[in-house]
Amino acid sequence: MLSVIIITKNESAHIARCLSSVAWANEIIVLDSGSEDDTAAICRRYTDKVFETDWPGFGIQKQRAVNKATQPWVLSIDADEQVTPELRKEIEQAISQTHINGFEIPRLSSYCGKQIKHGGWWPDYVLRLFQREHGHFTEDLVHERIIVDGTVQRLKAPLIHEAFINPEEVLHKINNYSSLGAEKLYQAGKRTTLRQAIVKGLWTFFRTYCVKAAFLDGQQGLMLAISNAEGTYYKYLKLLNMQRSKEPKK
Numbered sequence: 001m002l003s004v005i006i007i008t009k010n011e012s013a014h015i016a017r018c019l020s021s022v023a024w025a026n027e028i029i030v031l032d033s034g035s036e037d038d039t040a041a042i043c044r045r046y047t048d049k050v051f052e053t054d055w056p057g058f059g060i061q062k063q064r065a066v067n068k069a070t071q072p073w074v075l076s077i078d079a080d081e082q083v084t085p086e087l088r089k090e091i092e093q094a095i096s097q098t099h100i101n102g103f104e105i106p107r108l109s110s111y112c113g114k115q116i117k118h119g120g121w122w123p124d125y126v127l128r129l130f131q132r133e134h135g136h137f138t139e140d141l142v143h144e145r146i147i148v149d150g151t152v153q154r155l156k157a158p159l160i161h162e163a164f165i166n167p168e169e170v171l172h173k174i175n176n177y178s179s180l181g182a183e184k185l186y187q188a189g190k191r192t193t194l195r196q197a198i199v200k201g202l203w204t205f206f207r208t209y210c211v212k213a214a215f216l217d218g219q220q221g222l223m224l225a226i227s228n229a230e231g232t233y234y235k236y237l238k239l240l241n242m243q244r245s246k247e248p249k250k
Contacts (some may be wrong), residue, residue, distance in 0.1 A: 001095050003069035003132070004028045004077065007061050011079035012037040013169075014162060019046040021082040025075065031065045039079075057180070059144035063137040074132045076146065080162045081107070087157035091129060094155060101150030102130035108158040111220045112166060119214030119224050120207075125154060141187075142180035170223075174231045181231075182238035191243055192236045201233030 004025040008015060009032065019042070022028060028047035032040045033055040043050045053064065066074055073095045077083065083091070087105065094103050106123040109116055116122060127146045135148040164170045185192075208214045209225035217224070 001071055002026050002073045002075055002091070003071040004075045005062065005065035005069060006030050006043075006077060006079055007058070007065060008032045008035060008039050008043065008079050009055070010035050010037050011039045012042060013165060014080040015039055015042050017082055017162075018077065018079050019043065021084070022075070022077065024088060026071050027069070029065050029068050031061055031068075033061065057139070057141035057144075059137045059139040059141070062144060063139070066132065066135075066137065069132055072132055074130055074135070076128050076137075077159065078161070082160040082162075084157060084160060087155065087159060090155045090157045094129065094153075099151065100153055101134040102127055102146070102148035102152040104152060104154045105129065106154070106156070106158045107161050109161040109163040111164050111217075111224050112170070114217065114220040116214075116217050116220065116224060118212060118216045119209070119221055119228075120212040121224070123158075126159070127152065128159065129155075141184045142177060143184070164227075170227050174227060174234065178231050178234040178238055181235040182242060185235070185239050186242045186246075190239065192239050194237070194240060197233055197236035197240060200236055201229045204232040205229035 002025045004022045006018065006028070008030055019028065023046060027049060030043045030047060030050045031053050032043065032050060033053055040050055040052065051068070055061065062076060075091065094100065104125040104127045107126050109121050109124065127148065130146055130148050134150050135146050138145045138147060164173065205225050205228065208228045209222065214221035214225045
C-alpha cells in the first residue's frame with residue numbers, strides 16, 4: 001500500500017542508510033537530478049525505479065515523484081532521513097486507517113553528530129505521509145509543503161534526520177538554500193536592504209539561541225544558531241544582489 005519517494009543529488013554519504021530504512025515498502029521511487037557521485041548506482045541496489053531528471057526546484061521535483069507512485073499511500077523522505085523500526089510500525093498501522101488522509105511525523109535532527117532537542121528543532125512536525133489521491137506538493141523552489149485535502153493526524157515515533165554531518169556540509173547547504181530562498185523571495189515580490197539583511201541575521205541568532213533555547217544543546221546549539229543566522233543573512237544579501245542586478249537603478 002505504500003510508495004516511498006526520494007529526490008537526490010550527490011547524496012552518497014546518506015542515501016544507503018535512507019534506502020535501507022524503507023526497504024520494506026511496496027515500492028521506492030528515486031528522482032536523481034544529475035548526481036556526479038555514485039548516488040544513482042547505490043539507489044539501483046534497492047530499487048529499479050530510479051529516474052534521472054532535470055532540476056525544476058524542490059516542490060515540482062517531489063510532485064514528479066508522486067506522479068510516478070502507484071500505491072495509495074505515499075511517504076516522502078529526504079536522502080538524509082531514516083525511518084526507525086518504531087516509526088515503520090506506526091506507519092503500517094496508520095495507513096490502515098482509510099478515514100485519515102495524511103499524517104505529520106516528528107523529526108529528530110542531528111547537527112554535527114549531536115541530536116538537537118532545542119532551537120526550534122524538536123519536535124519538528126513534518127507532513128510526509130499522505131494518501132496519493134488527496135495530497136500534492138506546492139511548487140515552491142525551496143521549503144515546499146504537502147497540501148492534504150482531508151483529515152491530518154500526528155504520529156509519535158520520530159523520523160531521524162542527519163541534517164548536517166560536518167561543517168563542510170553546513171557551509172554547502174547554507175550556500176545552496178540561501179540562493180534558493182533568495183530566488184523564492186524575489187519571485188514573491190519581496191525586496192530588502194543591507195540593513196534589513198543584518199538585522200534579520202542577528203534576530204535569527206537571538207531567536208534560535210536564546211528564545212528557543214539552543215544554548216541547552218551545548219556547543220552544537222551555538223553552532224546551529226550561528227549557521228541559522230548566516231543562512232538568513234546570506235539569503236537576504238543575495239536578494240539584495242538580485243535587486244541590483246535585475247532592476248533599473250532609481
